[in-house]
Amino acid sequence: MGGLRQVAASFVVPGPSGVAIRCSLKGLTAQDENVLRMVGELLGSLASHDLKARCAAGLDHDSDQWAQRKRALTEESSSRWAGSITKATHDQWALARRGQLACLQNLEAGVDTITHRLSLPVGAKGSKGTPGGYRSKQEWFAKSRRLHLLEDRLERERADRDAGRVRVVRGGKKLLGARHNLEAAQLAEAGWRRRWEAERWFLQADGESGKRFGNETIRVSPGGEVSIKLPAPLAGLANAPHGRYVFACRVGFRHRGEEWADRISANRAVAYRIHYDVARDRWYLTASWQIPTVRTVPLEAACAGGLVGVDMNADHLACWRLDAHGNPVGEPRRFDYDLTGSAPHRDAQVRHALIRLLHWAKRHGLAIAIEDLDFAAEKTREKHGRRKRFRKLISGMPTARLRNRLVSMAAELGITVVAVDPAYTSRWGAQHWQKPLTTKARETTRHQAAAVAIGRRALGHSVRRRTAPPPQHQSDAVGHRTVQAASAIPGREETRPRIPGPRTRSAGAGCGAKAGDQCAHNRSGHTAEHESWQDSLPLSL
Structure with a gap:
Protein backbone atom coordinates (compact mmCIF):
# COMPACT_ATOMS: atom_id res chain seq x y z
CA MET A 1 0.00 0.00 0.00
CA GLY A 2 3.03 2.30 0.17
CA GLY A 3 2.81 3.17 -3.53
CA LEU A 4 -0.85 4.18 -3.46
CA ARG A 5 -1.77 7.83 -3.26
CA GLN A 6 -3.88 9.10 -0.40
CA VAL A 7 -7.60 9.16 -1.08
CA ALA A 8 -9.21 12.54 -0.48
CA ALA A 9 -12.31 12.85 1.68
CA SER A 10 -15.74 12.97 0.08
CA PHE A 11 -17.75 16.19 0.21
CA VAL A 12 -21.17 17.54 -0.67
CA VAL A 13 -21.03 19.63 -3.86
CA PRO A 14 -22.38 23.17 -3.39
CA GLY A 15 -25.24 24.27 -5.60
CA PRO A 16 -25.02 26.69 -8.53
CA SER A 17 -24.54 30.42 -7.96
CA GLY A 18 -26.22 31.70 -11.12
CA VAL A 19 -29.13 31.13 -13.49
CA ALA A 20 -29.38 31.64 -17.27
CA ILE A 21 -32.55 31.28 -19.35
CA ARG A 22 -33.09 31.89 -23.05
CA CYS A 23 -35.89 32.64 -25.47
CA SER A 24 -36.06 33.55 -29.15
CA LEU A 25 -36.90 37.00 -30.50
CA LYS A 26 -39.77 36.18 -32.83
CA GLY A 27 -41.58 38.77 -34.89
CA LEU A 28 -38.67 41.15 -35.51
CA THR A 29 -39.15 43.48 -38.43
CA ALA A 30 -36.48 44.22 -41.02
CA GLN A 31 -35.83 47.57 -39.30
CA ASP A 32 -35.41 45.81 -35.94
CA GLU A 33 -32.82 43.41 -37.34
CA ASN A 34 -31.01 46.26 -39.08
CA VAL A 35 -30.79 48.18 -35.79
CA LEU A 36 -29.45 45.12 -33.96
CA ARG A 37 -26.77 44.60 -36.60
CA MET A 38 -25.67 48.22 -36.53
CA VAL A 39 -25.51 48.33 -32.73
CA GLY A 40 -23.69 45.00 -32.59
CA GLU A 41 -21.10 46.07 -35.16
CA LEU A 42 -20.43 49.39 -33.47
CA LEU A 43 -20.11 47.98 -29.96
CA GLY A 44 -18.11 45.00 -31.26
CA SER A 45 -15.59 47.35 -32.81
CA LEU A 46 -15.30 49.28 -29.54
CA ALA A 47 -14.88 46.00 -27.62
CA SER A 48 -12.06 44.92 -29.96
CA HIS A 49 -10.17 48.19 -29.45
CA ASP A 50 -10.69 47.97 -25.68
CA LEU A 51 -9.41 44.40 -25.57
CA LYS A 52 -6.34 45.44 -27.52
CA ALA A 53 -5.67 48.24 -25.05
CA ARG A 54 -6.14 45.91 -22.07
CA CYS A 55 -3.76 43.30 -23.50
CA ALA A 56 -1.17 45.98 -24.25
CA ALA A 57 -1.26 47.16 -20.62
CA GLY A 58 -0.45 43.65 -19.36
CA LEU A 59 0.42 43.36 -15.69
CA ASP A 60 0.87 47.14 -15.33
CA HIS A 61 -2.86 47.74 -15.64
CA ASP A 62 -4.47 49.57 -12.72
CA SER A 63 -7.73 51.24 -11.80
CA ASP A 64 -6.69 54.58 -13.33
CA GLN A 65 -6.18 52.96 -16.73
CA TRP A 66 -9.50 51.20 -16.36
CA ALA A 67 -11.25 54.52 -15.69
CA GLN A 68 -9.45 56.11 -18.63
CA ARG A 69 -10.58 53.33 -20.99
CA LYS A 70 -14.14 53.61 -19.73
CA ARG A 71 -14.21 57.38 -20.30
CA ALA A 72 -12.98 56.90 -23.86
CA LEU A 73 -15.71 54.34 -24.55
CA THR A 74 -18.39 56.52 -22.94
CA GLU A 75 -17.78 59.25 -25.51
CA GLU A 76 -18.50 56.84 -28.35
CA SER A 77 -21.39 54.92 -26.79
CA SER A 78 -22.77 55.50 -23.27
CA SER A 79 -21.60 55.05 -19.72
CA ARG A 80 -23.53 51.81 -19.25
CA TRP A 81 -22.36 50.28 -22.53
CA ALA A 82 -18.79 51.32 -21.60
CA GLY A 83 -19.12 49.56 -18.23
CA SER A 84 -20.34 46.34 -19.86
CA ILE A 85 -17.56 46.41 -22.46
CA THR A 86 -14.74 46.98 -19.96
CA LYS A 87 -16.04 44.26 -17.64
CA ALA A 88 -16.30 41.76 -20.52
CA THR A 89 -12.78 42.71 -21.58
CA HIS A 90 -11.37 42.01 -18.12
CA ASP A 91 -13.18 38.67 -17.94
CA GLN A 92 -11.77 37.68 -21.32
CA TRP A 93 -8.25 38.69 -20.34
CA ALA A 94 -8.48 36.76 -17.07
CA LEU A 95 -9.74 33.68 -18.91
CA ALA A 96 -6.79 33.89 -21.29
CA ARG A 97 -4.41 34.07 -18.33
CA ARG A 98 -5.93 30.93 -16.81
CA GLY A 99 -5.62 29.14 -20.13
CA GLN A 100 -2.02 30.28 -20.40
CA LEU A 101 -1.24 28.85 -16.97
CA ALA A 102 -2.84 25.52 -17.91
CA CYS A 103 -0.79 25.38 -21.12
CA LEU A 104 2.37 26.15 -19.13
CA GLN A 105 1.70 23.33 -16.68
CA ASN A 106 0.98 20.94 -19.55
CA LEU A 107 4.26 21.78 -21.26
CA GLU A 108 6.22 21.38 -18.01
CA ALA A 109 4.69 17.94 -17.44
CA GLY A 110 5.56 16.88 -21.00
CA VAL A 111 9.16 18.08 -20.69
CA ASP A 112 9.64 16.29 -17.36
CA THR A 113 8.21 13.03 -18.72
CA ILE A 114 10.36 13.02 -21.87
CA THR A 115 13.48 13.99 -19.93
CA HIS A 116 12.95 11.12 -17.50
CA ARG A 117 12.34 8.53 -20.23
CA LEU A 118 15.33 9.70 -22.29
CA SER A 119 17.59 9.24 -19.25
CA LEU A 120 16.73 5.52 -19.10
CA PRO A 121 18.23 2.85 -21.36
CA VAL A 122 16.29 1.90 -24.46
CA GLY A 123 13.79 -0.83 -23.61
CA ALA A 124 14.03 -0.35 -19.85
CA LYS A 125 10.82 -1.30 -18.08
CA GLY A 126 9.12 1.15 -15.81
CA SER A 127 7.70 0.63 -12.36
CA LYS A 128 4.19 1.20 -11.13
CA GLY A 129 3.31 4.82 -11.78
CA THR A 130 6.66 5.61 -13.42
CA PRO A 131 7.22 5.12 -17.18
CA GLY A 132 10.22 3.25 -18.47
CA GLY A 133 12.55 3.93 -21.36
CA TYR A 134 11.50 4.16 -24.99
CA ARG A 135 11.03 0.99 -26.98
CA SER A 136 13.48 1.61 -29.80
CA LYS A 137 16.28 3.90 -30.87
CA GLN A 138 14.04 5.47 -33.51
CA GLU A 139 11.47 6.42 -30.88
CA TRP A 140 14.23 7.70 -28.59
CA PHE A 141 15.55 9.93 -31.39
CA ALA A 142 12.09 11.24 -32.30
CA LYS A 143 11.33 12.08 -28.67
CA SER A 144 14.67 13.84 -28.26
CA ARG A 145 13.69 16.14 -31.14
CA ARG A 146 10.27 16.69 -29.62
CA LEU A 147 11.91 17.59 -26.30
CA HIS A 148 13.72 20.51 -27.95
CA LEU A 149 10.45 21.63 -29.53
CA LEU A 150 8.59 21.55 -26.22
CA GLU A 151 11.41 23.36 -24.43
CA ASP A 152 11.27 26.19 -26.98
CA ARG A 153 7.50 26.47 -26.57
CA LEU A 154 7.85 26.38 -22.79
CA GLU A 155 10.42 29.17 -22.88
CA ARG A 156 8.13 31.36 -24.99
CA GLU A 157 5.13 30.70 -22.74
CA ARG A 158 7.12 31.55 -19.62
CA ALA A 159 8.33 34.77 -21.19
CA ASP A 160 4.77 35.70 -22.19
CA ARG A 161 3.43 35.00 -18.72
CA ASP A 162 6.19 36.95 -16.99
CA ALA A 163 5.52 39.89 -19.31
CA GLY A 164 1.73 39.62 -18.95
CA ARG A 165 1.15 38.94 -22.66
CA VAL A 166 -1.90 36.91 -23.69
CA ARG A 167 -3.22 35.94 -27.10
CA VAL A 168 -6.97 36.35 -27.49
CA VAL A 169 -9.15 36.00 -30.58
CA ARG A 170 -12.50 37.77 -30.52
CA GLY A 171 -14.80 35.42 -32.36
CA GLY A 172 -12.98 32.24 -31.37
CA LYS A 173 -9.74 30.59 -32.38
CA LYS A 174 -11.58 27.60 -33.82
CA LEU A 175 -13.66 29.72 -36.17
CA LEU A 176 -10.57 31.68 -37.18
CA GLY A 177 -8.78 28.45 -38.06
CA ALA A 178 -11.74 27.30 -40.14
CA ARG A 179 -11.09 30.23 -42.51
CA HIS A 180 -7.93 28.50 -43.75
CA ASN A 181 -9.73 25.19 -44.35
CA LEU A 182 -13.26 26.00 -45.45
CA GLU A 183 -13.76 22.66 -47.18
CA ALA A 184 -13.15 20.65 -44.02
CA ALA A 185 -15.42 22.99 -42.07
CA GLN A 186 -18.10 22.61 -44.78
CA LEU A 187 -18.43 26.38 -45.12
CA ALA A 188 -18.41 28.80 -48.00
CA GLU A 189 -16.42 31.99 -47.67
CA ALA A 190 -19.57 34.12 -47.50
CA GLY A 191 -21.11 31.86 -44.86
CA TRP A 192 -17.93 31.92 -42.81
CA ARG A 193 -17.80 35.70 -43.04
CA ARG A 194 -21.36 36.02 -41.66
CA ARG A 195 -20.56 33.73 -38.75
CA TRP A 196 -17.31 35.56 -38.05
CA GLU A 197 -18.97 38.97 -37.97
CA ALA A 198 -21.87 37.74 -35.81
CA GLU A 199 -19.51 36.22 -33.24
CA ARG A 200 -17.63 39.51 -32.94
CA TRP A 201 -20.72 41.61 -32.30
CA PHE A 202 -21.28 42.90 -28.78
CA LEU A 203 -24.86 43.02 -27.49
CA GLN A 204 -24.76 42.30 -23.75
CA ALA A 205 -25.39 44.42 -20.69
CA ASP A 206 -24.88 43.82 -16.99
CA GLY A 207 -27.79 44.15 -14.59
CA GLU A 208 -28.23 47.01 -12.12
CA SER A 209 -30.07 46.63 -8.85
CA GLY A 210 -32.51 49.41 -8.12
CA LYS A 211 -32.93 50.40 -11.75
CA ARG A 212 -36.18 49.95 -13.59
CA PHE A 213 -36.71 46.25 -14.37
CA GLY A 214 -33.13 45.54 -13.27
CA ASN A 215 -31.38 46.82 -16.40
CA GLU A 216 -31.27 50.25 -18.02
CA THR A 217 -29.28 49.26 -21.11
CA ILE A 218 -31.28 46.25 -22.34
CA ARG A 219 -34.71 46.37 -20.75
CA VAL A 220 -37.46 43.75 -20.78
CA SER A 221 -40.78 44.73 -19.24
CA PRO A 222 -43.10 42.28 -17.46
CA GLY A 223 -45.28 42.31 -20.58
CA GLY A 224 -42.38 41.10 -22.73
CA GLU A 225 -41.49 44.41 -24.41
CA VAL A 226 -37.78 44.56 -25.34
CA SER A 227 -35.91 47.85 -25.73
CA ILE A 228 -32.25 48.91 -25.81
CA LYS A 229 -30.38 52.12 -25.12
CA LEU A 230 -28.82 53.19 -28.42
CA PRO A 231 -25.17 54.31 -28.47
CA ALA A 232 -24.56 57.99 -29.12
CA PRO A 233 -23.64 57.64 -32.84
CA LEU A 234 -26.91 55.74 -33.49
CA ALA A 235 -29.21 57.88 -31.39
CA GLY A 236 -31.01 59.05 -34.52
CA LEU A 237 -32.57 55.57 -34.94
CA ALA A 238 -34.49 55.84 -31.66
CA ASN A 239 -38.26 55.34 -31.77
CA ALA A 240 -38.85 56.01 -28.05
CA PRO A 241 -37.90 58.77 -25.61
CA HIS A 242 -34.43 59.06 -24.03
CA GLY A 243 -32.64 57.54 -27.03
CA ARG A 244 -34.21 54.10 -26.74
CA TYR A 245 -35.34 51.70 -29.44
CA VAL A 246 -38.34 49.44 -28.77
CA PHE A 247 -38.61 46.24 -30.81
CA ALA A 248 -41.86 45.04 -32.34
CA CYS A 249 -41.64 41.54 -30.83
CA ARG A 250 -42.74 40.29 -27.43
CA VAL A 251 -40.81 37.70 -25.43
CA GLY A 252 -41.68 35.23 -22.69
CA PHE A 253 -39.51 32.83 -20.71
CA ARG A 254 -41.06 29.41 -20.27
CA HIS A 255 -38.34 28.12 -17.96
CA ARG A 256 -38.09 30.04 -14.66
CA GLY A 257 -40.45 32.66 -16.04
CA GLU A 258 -42.09 33.32 -12.68
CA GLU A 259 -38.74 33.75 -10.97
CA TRP A 260 -37.61 36.17 -13.68
CA ALA A 261 -40.86 38.15 -13.38
CA ASP A 262 -40.44 38.42 -9.62
CA ARG A 263 -36.93 39.83 -10.04
CA ILE A 264 -37.78 42.51 -12.58
CA SER A 265 -40.90 43.50 -10.62
CA ALA A 266 -38.66 44.14 -7.60
CA ASN A 267 -36.07 45.95 -9.80
CA ARG A 268 -33.38 43.39 -9.02
CA ALA A 269 -30.38 43.03 -11.32
CA VAL A 270 -30.81 40.92 -14.46
CA ALA A 271 -28.15 40.74 -17.19
CA TYR A 272 -29.15 40.28 -20.84
CA ARG A 273 -27.36 39.14 -23.97
CA ILE A 274 -28.70 39.24 -27.53
CA HIS A 275 -27.16 36.68 -29.87
CA TYR A 276 -27.67 35.92 -33.54
CA ASP A 277 -27.53 32.27 -34.72
CA VAL A 278 -26.39 32.38 -38.34
CA ALA A 279 -27.16 28.72 -39.04
CA ARG A 280 -30.79 29.04 -37.90
CA ASP A 281 -31.19 32.70 -38.89
CA ARG A 282 -32.70 33.48 -35.49
CA TRP A 283 -32.13 36.05 -32.77
CA TYR A 284 -32.05 34.93 -29.13
CA LEU A 285 -32.25 36.76 -25.82
CA THR A 286 -30.52 35.28 -22.76
CA ALA A 287 -31.31 36.52 -19.25
CA SER A 288 -29.03 35.68 -16.32
CA TRP A 289 -28.77 36.60 -12.66
CA GLN A 290 -27.04 35.49 -9.51
CA ILE A 291 -28.70 33.39 -6.85
CA PRO A 292 -27.57 32.72 -3.29
CA THR A 293 -25.71 29.47 -2.99
CA VAL A 294 -27.90 26.77 -1.53
CA ARG A 295 -26.72 25.72 1.89
CA THR A 296 -25.56 22.15 1.58
CA GLY A 460 -17.60 6.35 4.37
CA HIS A 461 -17.12 2.58 4.00
CA SER A 462 -14.09 0.91 2.54
CA VAL A 463 -14.43 -0.42 -0.98
CA ARG A 464 -13.42 -3.91 0.19
CA ARG A 465 -16.23 -6.33 0.93
CA ARG A 466 -16.77 -8.01 4.30
CA THR A 467 -14.13 -10.63 4.93
CA ALA A 468 -15.08 -14.30 5.21
CA PRO A 469 -15.45 -15.84 8.70
CA PRO A 470 -12.33 -17.42 10.23
CA PRO A 471 -11.49 -20.95 9.18
CA GLN A 472 -11.88 -22.69 12.54
CA HIS A 473 -15.52 -23.75 12.64
CA GLN A 474 -16.56 -20.31 11.28
CA SER A 475 -16.19 -18.91 14.80
CA ASP A 476 -14.14 -16.19 16.48
CA ALA A 477 -11.29 -18.45 17.42
CA VAL A 478 -8.72 -16.68 15.24
CA GLY A 479 -10.21 -13.24 14.66
CA HIS A 480 -13.20 -11.05 14.06
CA ARG A 481 -15.83 -11.99 11.56
CA THR A 482 -15.81 -8.59 9.80
CA VAL A 483 -13.46 -5.69 9.24
CA GLN A 484 -16.21 -3.10 9.56
CA ALA A 485 -16.35 -2.76 13.36
CA ALA A 486 -15.85 0.94 14.08
CA SER A 487 -13.65 2.19 16.89
CA ALA A 488 -16.66 3.44 18.86
CA ILE A 489 -18.31 0.01 19.10
CA PRO A 490 -17.82 -1.38 22.63
CA GLY A 491 -16.21 -4.76 22.95
CA ARG A 492 -14.91 -4.85 19.40
CA GLU A 493 -11.58 -6.28 20.59
CA GLU A 494 -13.24 -9.10 22.55
CA THR A 495 -14.56 -12.45 21.44
CA ARG A 496 -18.25 -12.83 20.79
CA PRO A 497 -20.34 -14.02 23.77
CA ARG A 498 -21.69 -17.55 23.73
CA ILE A 499 -25.32 -17.49 22.63
CA PRO A 500 -27.34 -20.32 24.23
CA GLY A 501 -29.05 -22.71 21.90
CA PRO A 502 -28.14 -24.32 18.62
CA ARG A 503 -26.22 -22.34 15.97
CA THR A 504 -27.88 -24.22 13.14
CA ARG A 505 -31.45 -25.03 12.32
CA SER A 506 -31.08 -28.70 13.38
CA ALA A 507 -29.55 -29.48 16.75
CA GLY A 508 -26.63 -31.89 16.54
CA ALA A 509 -25.34 -34.36 19.06
CA GLY A 510 -24.74 -32.88 22.44
CA CYS A 511 -26.81 -29.79 21.61
CA GLY A 512 -30.30 -28.59 22.20
CA ALA A 513 -32.48 -28.18 25.25
CA LYS A 514 -31.57 -31.64 26.77
CA ALA A 515 -27.87 -31.35 26.15
CA GLY A 516 -27.14 -31.37 29.94
CA ASP A 517 -29.45 -34.32 30.75
CA GLN A 518 -27.15 -37.32 30.54
CA CYS A 519 -30.03 -39.69 31.20
CA ALA A 520 -31.55 -38.75 27.92
CA HIS A 521 -28.60 -40.25 26.01
CA ASN A 522 -27.91 -43.92 25.30
CA ARG A 523 -24.31 -44.20 26.43
CA SER A 524 -22.37 -47.18 27.78
CA GLY A 525 -21.65 -47.00 31.45
CA HIS A 526 -24.57 -44.75 32.21
CA THR A 527 -26.89 -45.67 35.10
CA ALA A 528 -29.82 -46.03 32.73
CA GLU A 529 -28.25 -49.20 31.28
CA HIS A 530 -27.89 -50.88 34.70
CA GLU A 531 -31.54 -50.65 35.61
CA SER A 532 -33.23 -54.09 35.70
CA TRP A 533 -36.06 -54.27 33.22
CA GLN A 534 -37.07 -57.67 34.58
CA ASP A 535 -38.15 -56.19 37.93
CA SER A 536 -41.12 -54.65 36.23
CA LEU A 537 -42.50 -57.99 35.00
CA PRO A 538 -45.00 -60.09 37.05
CA LEU A 539 -43.40 -63.03 38.91
CA SER A 540 -46.23 -65.26 37.90
CA LEU A 541 -44.96 -65.30 34.36
Missing part, protein backbone atom coordinates in the same frame (compact mmCIF):
# COMPACT_ATOMS: atom_id res chain seq x y z
CA VAL A 297 -26.62 19.50 4.05
CA PRO A 298 -24.00 17.61 6.07
CA LEU A 299 -22.52 14.55 4.46
CA GLU A 300 -23.91 12.26 7.15
CA ALA A 301 -27.45 13.55 6.58
CA ALA A 302 -27.13 13.22 2.81
CA CYS A 303 -26.09 9.57 3.08
CA ALA A 304 -28.45 8.58 5.90
CA GLY A 305 -30.88 6.74 3.63
CA GLY A 306 -28.31 5.42 1.16
CA LEU A 307 -27.45 6.85 -2.23
CA VAL A 308 -26.88 6.10 -5.91
CA GLY A 309 -23.30 5.46 -7.03
CA VAL A 310 -22.65 6.73 -10.57
CA ASP A 311 -19.70 5.80 -12.76
CA MET A 312 -19.30 8.06 -15.81
CA ASN A 313 -18.07 6.47 -19.03
CA ALA A 314 -17.60 7.48 -22.65
CA ASP A 315 -21.07 6.35 -23.73
CA HIS A 316 -23.16 5.73 -20.61
CA LEU A 317 -23.68 6.26 -16.90
CA ALA A 318 -23.44 3.07 -14.84
CA CYS A 319 -25.50 3.38 -11.64
CA TRP A 320 -26.28 1.19 -8.65
CA ARG A 321 -28.37 1.93 -5.59
CA LEU A 322 -26.77 1.31 -2.18
CA ASP A 323 -28.31 1.27 1.28
CA ALA A 324 -26.86 3.10 4.27
CA HIS A 325 -24.60 0.13 5.05
CA GLY A 326 -23.02 0.10 1.58
CA ASN A 327 -24.85 -2.96 0.25
CA PRO A 328 -26.08 -2.95 -3.37
CA VAL A 329 -29.87 -2.91 -3.60
CA GLY A 330 -31.91 -4.04 -6.58
CA GLU A 331 -30.62 -4.14 -10.12
CA PRO A 332 -28.04 -1.82 -11.68
CA ARG A 333 -29.16 0.88 -14.10
CA ARG A 334 -27.56 2.16 -17.29
CA PHE A 335 -28.27 5.54 -18.90
CA ASP A 336 -26.82 5.79 -22.40
CA TYR A 337 -25.81 8.87 -24.40
CA ASP A 338 -24.17 9.43 -27.78
CA LEU A 339 -21.31 11.94 -27.91
CA THR A 340 -20.93 12.02 -31.69
CA GLY A 341 -22.23 14.72 -33.98
CA SER A 342 -22.68 18.43 -33.38
CA ALA A 343 -22.23 20.20 -30.05
CA PRO A 344 -25.97 20.83 -29.55
CA HIS A 345 -26.66 17.13 -30.15
CA ARG A 346 -24.02 16.08 -27.61
CA ASP A 347 -25.34 18.56 -25.07
CA ALA A 348 -28.89 17.27 -25.53
CA GLN A 349 -27.71 13.68 -25.07
CA VAL A 350 -26.00 14.56 -21.78
CA ARG A 351 -29.08 16.41 -20.50
CA HIS A 352 -31.38 13.52 -21.44
CA ALA A 353 -29.23 10.97 -19.60
CA LEU A 354 -28.95 13.17 -16.52
CA ILE A 355 -32.67 13.85 -16.25
CA ARG A 356 -33.42 10.12 -16.33
CA LEU A 357 -30.84 9.57 -13.58
CA LEU A 358 -32.25 12.39 -11.47
CA HIS A 359 -35.84 11.20 -11.82
CA TRP A 360 -34.79 7.71 -10.70
CA ALA A 361 -32.94 9.11 -7.67
CA LYS A 362 -35.84 11.43 -6.85
CA ARG A 363 -38.30 8.54 -6.98
CA HIS A 364 -36.33 6.71 -4.28
CA GLY A 365 -35.37 9.86 -2.31
CA LEU A 366 -31.63 9.25 -2.61
CA ALA A 367 -28.52 11.37 -3.01
CA ILE A 368 -26.10 10.88 -5.92
CA ALA A 369 -22.40 10.04 -5.56
CA ILE A 370 -20.14 10.81 -8.52
CA GLU A 371 -16.41 10.95 -9.07
CA ASP A 372 -14.67 14.32 -8.92
CA LEU A 373 -13.09 13.82 -12.33
CA ASP A 374 -10.79 16.26 -14.09
CA PHE A 375 -9.04 14.96 -17.21
CA ALA A 376 -7.29 18.26 -17.98
CA ALA A 377 -3.90 16.82 -17.01
CA GLU A 378 -4.66 13.18 -17.84
CA LYS A 379 -4.92 13.27 -21.65
CA THR A 380 -1.44 14.48 -22.52
CA ARG A 381 0.44 12.91 -25.37
CA GLU A 382 3.56 12.31 -23.29
CA LYS A 383 1.81 10.59 -20.38
CA HIS A 384 -0.05 7.94 -22.37
CA GLY A 385 2.31 7.73 -25.36
CA ARG A 386 1.04 5.34 -28.02
CA ARG A 387 -2.31 4.76 -26.35
CA LYS A 388 -4.10 6.90 -28.89
CA ARG A 389 -7.47 5.22 -28.41
CA PHE A 390 -7.34 5.83 -24.66
CA ARG A 391 -6.30 9.46 -25.14
CA LYS A 392 -9.15 9.95 -27.58
CA LEU A 393 -11.54 8.23 -25.17
CA ILE A 394 -10.82 10.47 -22.19
CA SER A 395 -10.62 13.55 -24.39
CA GLY A 396 -14.18 12.95 -25.58
CA MET A 397 -15.65 12.55 -22.09
CA PRO A 398 -17.40 15.81 -21.10
CA THR A 399 -16.41 15.64 -17.44
CA ALA A 400 -16.74 19.34 -16.63
CA ARG A 401 -19.96 19.83 -18.60
CA LEU A 402 -21.60 16.74 -17.13
CA ARG A 403 -20.60 17.65 -13.59
CA ASN A 404 -21.85 21.24 -13.90
CA ARG A 405 -25.11 20.18 -15.50
CA LEU A 406 -25.69 17.50 -12.88
CA VAL A 407 -25.16 19.94 -10.02
CA SER A 408 -27.47 22.59 -11.48
CA MET A 409 -30.22 20.13 -12.44
CA ALA A 410 -30.00 18.31 -9.09
CA ALA A 411 -30.38 21.60 -7.22
CA GLU A 412 -33.71 22.18 -8.97
CA LEU A 413 -35.02 18.81 -7.79
CA GLY A 414 -33.58 19.09 -4.28
CA ILE A 415 -31.15 16.19 -4.76
CA THR A 416 -27.79 16.23 -2.99
CA VAL A 417 -24.66 15.46 -5.01
CA VAL A 418 -21.63 13.96 -3.24
CA ALA A 419 -18.21 14.10 -4.92
CA VAL A 420 -15.65 11.38 -4.15
CA ASP A 421 -12.02 10.88 -5.02
CA PRO A 422 -11.80 8.79 -8.22
CA ALA A 423 -8.61 6.99 -7.16
CA TYR A 424 -8.75 3.22 -7.78
CA THR A 425 -12.55 3.02 -7.95
CA SER A 426 -12.58 1.03 -11.20
CA ARG A 427 -9.75 -1.27 -10.15
CA TRP A 428 -10.96 -2.01 -6.63
CA GLY A 429 -14.59 -2.20 -7.68
CA ALA A 430 -13.76 -4.90 -10.22
CA GLN A 431 -11.54 -6.69 -7.72
CA HIS A 432 -14.00 -6.84 -4.82
CA TRP A 433 -17.48 -6.54 -6.34
CA GLN A 434 -17.66 -7.64 -9.96
CA LYS A 435 -17.51 -11.39 -9.36
CA PRO A 436 -19.69 -11.54 -6.20
CA LEU A 437 -22.44 -9.52 -7.89
CA THR A 438 -22.45 -11.69 -11.02
CA THR A 439 -25.23 -14.25 -11.17
CA LYS A 440 -26.61 -16.63 -13.76
CA ALA A 441 -29.20 -14.04 -14.74
CA ARG A 442 -26.95 -10.96 -14.53
CA GLU A 443 -23.46 -10.31 -15.86
CA THR A 444 -22.03 -7.49 -13.76
CA THR A 445 -19.75 -5.17 -15.71
CA ARG A 446 -16.62 -3.44 -14.51
CA HIS A 447 -18.40 -0.09 -14.66
CA GLN A 448 -21.28 -1.28 -12.48
CA ALA A 449 -18.79 -2.59 -9.92
CA ALA A 450 -17.07 0.81 -10.01
CA ALA A 451 -20.42 2.45 -9.25
CA VAL A 452 -20.67 0.32 -6.11
CA ALA A 453 -17.15 1.35 -5.11
CA ILE A 454 -18.01 5.03 -5.64
CA GLY A 455 -21.13 4.72 -3.51
CA ARG A 456 -19.34 2.93 -0.67
CA ARG A 457 -16.60 5.58 -0.62
CA ALA A 458 -19.22 8.33 -0.41
CA LEU A 459 -20.89 6.50 2.49
